[in-house]
Amino acid sequence: MKAALAGADGTLLYEARRPTGRERGPQAVVATILDFAEELREIGRGRFGAPAVAAGVAVPGIVDDARGIAVYAANLGWRDVPLRALLSERLGGVPVALGHDVRTGGLAEGRIGAGRDADRFLFVPLGTGIAGAIGIEGRIEAGAHGSAGEIGHIVVRPGGPECGCGQRGCLEKLASAAAVGRAWAAACGDPEATAADAAKAVESGDERALAVWQDAVDALADGLVTSLTLLDPDTLIIGGGLAEAGDTLFEPLRAAVRARVTFQRLPLIVPAALGDAAGCLGAGLLAWDLLSTEVTA
């Protein structure tokens, strides 16, 4: 997990990382978060003369932002953790915001990253899985149950590979960095091969790599066109590990989206700007938003 102390102008004053401790179970993860936050509070007090006046935290899975509850996360194993209340209690009662990692990253991309000039955008990080954040006029749509934007579970190949969500042929089984790594490992015979290796092989003109890459790009374009048909965004922001391939991804992806749209307006398709700091920066923005809400309320 990543943590930072942020100044009023968004400057990162102090940054730190540590393992979640998830192999010791969900309670250990919660304890790590609380201890980490308390340490940052003490570092703030020691270095800057005062502790942080608010805190924001972003977690994966299903998150009930409004009630401050981390509802479910497959990789962390927790259910219904009242994280906002626990953190506020540990931090001496300061206001705390809880957000979803990808929506929070999308908030940061929208305000201070690649979506700064976009009124309506879709942020899609392509990593271990694929998720999405729907940006609308400076805020991120969470949905009625905290699961809006799950573009990774749009079925793009009916009857395709089984997904952990219970469906088959989900976008993230075909076009996440993990999926591209798996497909390239199978094609080239090296079980350790990754999506970054696939991108390198594409750049060197390897025909098998080009075929693997194009399959992923086609699946991704199918999923993105479904999303832009529904949402009509002005910008698609693509991030995560796969986007690090740069033009190797963006050139064929723009062409594949362009080839599919008919009546839909073509959005700008741009790389994310904040990298893996997006979630952390977004959590800071959520914390600042709490303060500005309190002032104006």
Ligand SMILES: [Zn+2]
């Ligand atoms: Zn799925």
